[in-house]
Amino acid sequence: MNISMQDIKFYDCRVMEGSSTSVVLDNGKIEEISRNFTKGAGIRALCGGSWGYTAVEGDINLKRGVEAASKLAFSMNANTHKEEVELAAVVSPEVKDLPEVRIDPRDIAIEEKVSLLKSIEKHAKLEGVQSTKVMYFESEFKVEYRNSEGLECDYELLNVGFSVSAVASENGVYQAGRESHFGYGYELFEKENVFELAEKAGKNALELLKAKTPKGGEMPVVLDQELAGVFAHEAVGHASEADLVLEGDSILENRIGEQIASPLITIIDDPTLHEFGYYPFDAEGSQSKRTEIIRDGVFNSYLHSRETAAKLGGSPGNCRAQSYSIPVVRMSNTFIDNGDSRFEEMLEEVQNGMYLIGSRGGQVNTGEGIFQFNAEKGYLIKNGELADLVRDVSLSGKTLEILNHVTLVANDLKMTAGRCGKAGQLVPVSDGSPHIAISKALVGGA
Amino acid sequence: MYELARKALKMAEQAGAEEAEIYYAANHSTGVNFKKDSLENARDYFSEGIGIRAIVNGAVGFASTNSVAELENTVKIAVAEARVRENDPDWVGLPSNGKYPQVSGIFDKKVEAIELEECIGYAVELVEGTKEVPGTFPTSGGFNRSKGKRLILNTNGIETEEESTAVSAFVFVITANGDTSTAYDFAVSRSLDIDFFAIGKNASDLALKSREGIKIKPQKTDVIFHPFAFSDILEEALAPSLDADNVQKGRSGLIGKLEEEIADPELCIYDDGLVEAGIETSSSDDEGVPSQHSTVVENGVLKSYLYDSYTAGKAGVKSTGNGSRSSYNSPPSVGLRNFIIDYPQEDLIASTSSGVFVNTIIGAHTANSISGDFSVEARNAFTIKDGALEKPVKSLMISGNAFELLKNITGAGFDVRKVGGIITPSIRVSGMSVIG
Numbered sequence: 023m024n025i026s027m028q029d030i031k032f033y034d035c036r037v038m039e040g041s042s043t044s045v046v047l048d049n050g051k052i053e054e055i056s057r058n059f060t061k062g063a064g065i066r067a068l069c070g071g072s073w074g075y076t077a078v079e080g081d082i083n084l085k086r087g088v089e090a091a092s093k094l095a096f097s098m099n100a101n102t103h104k105e106e107v108e109l110a111a112v113v114s115p116e117v118k119d120l121p122e123v124r125i126d127p128r129d130i131a132i133e134e135k136v137s138l139l140k141s142i143e144k145h146a147k148l149e150g151v152q153s154t155k156v157m158y159f160e161s162e163f164k165v166e167y168r169n170s171e172g173l174e175c176d177y178e179l180l181n182v183g184f185s186v187s188a189v190a191s192e193n194g195v196y197q198a199g200r201e202s203h204f205g206y207g208y209e210l211f212e213k214e215n216v217f218e219l220a221e222k223a224g225k226n227a228l229e230l231l232k233a234k235t236p237k238g239g240e241m242p243v244v245l246d247q248e249l250a251g252v253f254a255h256e257a258v259g260h261a262s263e264a265d266l267v268l269e270g271d272s273i274l275e276n277r278i279g280e281q282i283a284s285p286l287i288t289i290i291d292d293p294t295l296h297e298f299g300y301y302p303f304d305a306e307g308s309q310s311k312r313t314e315i316i317r318d319g320v321f322n323s324y325l326h327s328r329e330t331a332a333k334l335g336g337s338p339g340n341c342r343a344q345s346y347s348i349p350v351v352r353m354s355n356t357f358i359d360n361g362d363s364r365f366e367e368m369l370e371e372v373q374n375g376m377y378l379i380g381s382r383g384g385q386v387n388t389g390e391g392i393f394q395f396n397a398e399k400g401y402l403i404k405n406g407e408l409a410d411l412v413r414d415v416s417l418s419g420k421t422l423e424i425l426n427h428v429t430l431v432a433n434d435l436k437m438t439a440g441r442c443g444k445a446g447q448l449v450p451v452s453d454g455s456p457h458i459a460i461s462k463a464l465v466g467g468a
Numbered sequence: 469m470y471e472l473a474r475k476a477l478k479m480a481e482q483a484g485a486e487e488a489e490i491y492y493a494a495n496h497s498t499g500v501n502f503k504k505d506s507l508e509n510a511r512d513y514f515s516e517g518i519g520i521r522a523i524v525n526g527a528v529g530f531a532s533t534n535s536v537a538e539l540e541n542t543v544k545i546a547v548a549e550a551r552v553r554e555n556d557p558d559w560v561g562l563p564s565n566g567k568y569p570q571v572s573g574i575f576d577k578k579v580e581a582i583e584l585e586e587c588i589g590y591a592v593e594l595v596e597g598t599k600e601v602p603g604t605f606p607t608s609g610g611f612n613r614s615k616g617k618r619l620i621l622n623t624n625g626i627e628t629e630e631e632s633t634a635v636s637a638f639v640f641v642i643t644a645n646g647d648t649s650t651a652y653d654f655a656v657s658r659s660l661d662i663d664f665f666a667i668g669k670n671a672s673d674l675a676l677k678s679r680e681g682i683k684i685k686p687q688k689t690d691v692i693f694h695p696f697a698f699s700d701i702l703e704e705a706l707a708p709s710l711d712a713d714n715v716q717k718g719r720s721g722l723i724g725k726l727e728e729e730i731a732d733p734e735l736c737i738y739d740d741g742l743v744e745a746g747i748e749t750s751s752s753d754d755e756g757v758p759s760q761h762s763t764v765v766e767n768g769v770l771k772s773y774l775y776d777s778y779t780a781g782k783a784g785v786k787s788t789g790n791g792s793r794s795s796y797n798s799p800p801s802v803g804l805r806n807f808i809i810d811y812p813q814e815d816l817i818a819s820t821s822s823g824v825f826v827n828t829i830i831g832a833h834t835a836n837s838i839s840g841d842f843s844v845e846a847r848n849a850f851t852i853k854d855g856a857l858e859k860p861v862k863s864l865m866i867s868g869n870a871f872e873l874l875k876n877i878t879g880a881g882f883d884v885r886k887v888g889g890i891i892t893p894s895i896r897v898s899g900m901s902v903i904g
Binding site: 268383 | 469500503504506507508509510511512513514515516517527528529530531532533534535536537538541542545546549552553554556584585588592605607608640642648649650686717718719721797798799830831833834836838839841843844845847863865867903
């Protein structure tokens with residue numbers, strides 16, 4: 023095959039190097055201490071309408087990497103007919119306002135970390151709790167980006183986090199409570215009352231043992247910050263990812279400027295916030311920036327890579343990758359913005375329905391606009407007051423219907439860290455919301 | 469890096485490890501992906517790395533790297549970590565029996581030799597298949613092939629090296645006009661025996677048939693789960709309770725249930741690392757324990773949990789060869805091998821007078837992995853009336869419990885499918901609670 027670099031319109035390289043540490047404490051015992059050192063690169067080349075991508079772990083020769091990716095792009099392009107890919111212009115990003123790290127976790131001895139984890143675990147081990155698990159992780163990595171347009175930039179980031187879970191059982195019924203938190207420096211463990219979180223996990227597991235499984239059906243609901251955040255991320259955020267829109271796999275296709283939600287709803291994606299989805303520039307060197315996906319109920323913007331921004335009109339900044347994988351359009355920190363209601367008003371408004379709390383995850387079909395989430399627990403709402411605790415409850419429905427059925431939005435926004443999976447890649451994100459009240463939703467139970 | 473594996477083992481011993489293990493894995497995969505009906509990109513991934521377990525005074529340290537320059541440091545860190553930990557009285561030792569069974573069908577020279585042009589051809593076949601059905605188009609999909617090499621060495625004399633190949637194809641489709649409906653199909657195999665055109669066509673057929681779904685009344689009814697749907701439930705709601713680690717830590721719904729009837733008496737479940745051409749087939753597990761055929765459930769009775777060498781040592785039994793790693797950078801833990809569901813087969817839909825057929829589900833990962841409770845959204849579901857599929861159902865929530873489900877199985881189809889490592893036919897379960 024004869025390929026000249028003239029055929030290659032664009033190429034870029036992301037070189038990454040970093041290390042991570044994890045410690046797992048299980049029922050009072052260290053179950054795992056592991057360290058990983060990693061190094062590698064992901065290289066893209068564009069020829070006409072086709073991308074070639076080469077990822078290499080370990081020590082790499084960038085020149086050869088670019089050649090390999092170029093070859094892939096060239097033969098793809100020679101074998102298929104496709105319109106040329108255009109890329110929205112970007113300028114050199116400013117790397118600023120990185121999260122401050124006061125205490126570098128690498129300066130803390132592993133013994134000290136282990137003893138902290140043991141104290142955290144003790145607090146989760148309330149009477150009646152059978153087993154507990156605490157996980158700690160820290161990671162530091164450096165990303166260097168450069169492309170054929172002359173852009174060169176880099177940053178280093180450090181993450182620290184932990185999770186605690188407790189399991190309680192009674193008469194063959196098992197219930198778990200989980201809490202987690204993360205930050206950018208080891209001061210996380212000073213700032214947050216981690217022992218309180220651990221106790222909360224234990225308490226939750228114990229309470230859930232006593233909870234009932236409710237009858238499902240259509241009813242008015244109140245969602246807590248975490249579950250409403252999952253809704254914002256899963257149901258709305260994914261459908262606003264421009265690559266899915268271009269695939270014809272989003273109900274939000276051709277909806278910009280339309281009123282698609284209650285005017286109370288504003289949904290934002292903001293990678294500049296120092297939450298778990300933070301980044302100073304994305305995997306294409308685009309400056310990170312705040313995007314209003316929905317403003318006062320009106321669909322305002324998709325989330326873009328350089329390619330989708332050029333195609334649909336918009337600005338890039340949401341193209342991300344897990345380590346050496348190919349970058350795709352992703353969310354960062356996604357949330358429903360604060361309204362001005364209070365939680366008590368919501369109970370009053372709902373009168374009889376359900377208050378759903380927390381999330382055990384969920385899934386969404388962006389093409390049909392259907393979603394399903396499982397709450398951690400809930401309370402029946404009877405005559406405007408919280409009543410019985412319930413478990414094994416889920417929420418499902420049509421994204422656009424739910425958005426339109428929002429009747430109240432509180433002013434108590436809270437973010438939760440997590441990892442989002444798409445195209446086989448996990449990236450750190452956070453999502454959040456204030457409490458929201460919805461006039462009608464399908465709740466699944468026994 | 470491969471050449472350094474033996475050296476790394478020596479380094480670990482020199483650094484003070486009483487026992488040590490080197491896990492080396494390399495993989496090269498090539499994929500061609502499409503968006504709508506046009507090919508978008510070709511990808512080549514090369515990965516290679518080493519994971520080291522070092523044991524000092526009955527405590528294990530683990531470290532890994534993909535960088536030759538970091539290898540020596542990584543080995544030392546694994547040993548240093550082991551020193552931080554207290555003696556673990558449950559630690560028995562790294563595996564030592566290195567007599568391996570013969571396995572076949574996991575390496576295909578043709579897959580290794582595929583050129584990019586051929587990969588493009590298979591991706592095009594997937595797209596062409598979808599075009600066979602007017603009124604639908606693909607949203608995304610692709611073809612992928614990979615070749616892997618694994619080497620496991622330990623200071624107890626384990627030395628096992630294996631090469632394997634895999635190909636996979638997947639396609640997502642959506643209907644073009646009118647009522648929107650989506651569907652997907654996929655296949656994973658060790659060799660090129662996949663009918664790519666048929667995968668595209670199946671997905672499109674299913675999306676088209678799923679349009680204009682009706683609502684159904686909340687009820688308890690017979691539900692037939694397609695292998696895609698059933699394997700999701702098995703993996704998320706049942707498998708965690710078979711993991712000996714969860715059993716030992718009080719996190720399994722099957723604690724104390726050995727030799728008890730936990731399922732319909734006609735149900736058998738096997739975990740088997742030796743299946744011809746299986747996706748989870750290998751002469752050994754990921755810590756060098758010879759693969760085996762294990763009976764998990766025999767005629768409804770729970771016969772065994774699944775063990776890696778650590779949990780087996782702790783329980784005083786033999787490892788079942790279920791030591792599993794997702795990558796060189798993680799230490800082993802218990803994982804399924806080929807997981808086989810065996811139940812008397814029949815023409816399943818024809819023998820069902822009324823109920824629901826469910827092709828796929830979303831939300832299985834939200835199941836309570838201890839209690840087995842799940843609540844999932846069924847996709848591409850159809851009502852069954854008088855032994856035939858009747859009408860598509862738009863939205864359907866299915867709630868249940870994995871352990872109850874095992875007891876209420878009343879039939880299996882002839883349509884056995886390898887869904888990754890899970891090998892199962894369609895399964896009918898009576899009395900499932902559905903909300904439409």
